[in-house]
Amino acid sequence: MKKASLLMIIGPLFLLGLYVFPLWNIMLGAPQYPDPLGLNIHINGLKGVNEFDIQNIDGLNHYIGMHTLPKPEDMWEFGTFPMIIGFMVALGVLIGLLGYLNKISYKWFLGWFVLMSVLGILGMYDFNEWLVDYGTNLDPNAIMKLTNPDGTPMTYKPPLLGHVKMLNFDVTSMPSTGGWLMFIGMMLTLTAGFMGWQKTKKQ
Numbered sequence: 196m197k198k199a200s201l202l203m204i205i206g207p208l209f210l211l212g213l214y215v216f217p218l219w220n221i222m223l224g225a226p227q228y229p230d231p232l233g234l235n236i237h238i239n240g241l242k243g244v245n246e247f248d249i250q251n252i253d254g255l256n257h258y259i260g261m262h263t264l265p266k267p268e269d270m271w272e273f274g275t276f277p278m279i280i281g282f283m284v285a286l287g288v289l290i291g292l293l294g295y296l297n298k299i300s301y302k303w304f305l306g307w308f309v310l311m312s313v314l315g316i317l318g319m320y321d322f323n324e325w326l327v328d329y330g331t332n333l334d335p336n337a338i339m340k341l342t343n344p345d346g347t348p349m350t351y352k353p354p355l356l357g358h359v360k361m362l363n364f365d366v367t368s369m370p371s372t373g374g375w376l377m378f379i380g381m382m383l384t385l386t387a388g389f390m391g392w393q394k395t396k397k398q
Contacts (some may be wrong), residue, residue: 196394200295202387203304207287209380213238213280216372219322220244221353223252224365235371236322238276240267260337261351262329272321283311287384294391301391308384315377323355 217235222244224231232252233244241264243249253263267273287307293299330352341349341362351361354368370378 196294196297196301196391199301199304199387199390199394200291202291202383202390203294203307204288204291206380206383206387207284207291207307209376209383210280210284210287212376213373214277216376217242218371218373218377219368220371221366221368224367225363227363234264237373238280239273241265256351258338259341259351260334260339262332262334270325272318276318279314283307283314287311291387294387301388301395304384304391305388308381308388311381311384315381319355326352326355329353 217237219236221234221236222231223233230245232248232255234248234252235242235244241249243252249264256263290299290303290307294301294304331350333348333351343349353359353361353366356368356370358365358367360366
């Protein structure tokens, strides 16, 4: 089970990319912005794709009553997520090392993958809840109060994944470099579990 264990050691290390690269990216394009406005979501805060993107997004949001984008100290997630990722990396590497020494079975590899998947789903749920609040909890005294054809207040929730048209803006939300690195790392650990299972089955 040496090869499987090596994959189990390498896979979680890909998550370290989340400390360098953004997890997610949201882009806003409109005719008045030849260069789209962009927002990179890191595990420890938000950053504009370009220098003044956050300032410009907050300026636009002010007119329709949306909150300003949160700073790291405004959301507990930005303090907690880096610790969770660090723990999962350390745990994954430890499991891989113990597997290499034949101290544990491949089931631990799959257990890490399941735990990381559950944490990822919870993180996406939390992110989506923030998007809902961000796009629907509007200031009643906003300069612009737009409504849907049925008379209900218009909401501005960005998509969790994919593209949506909001007013004259095209909004696209997709995983970024850190998100893809995390996905690769998780697939490596899943492969490690499968290889370990095959090895055990042959024996």
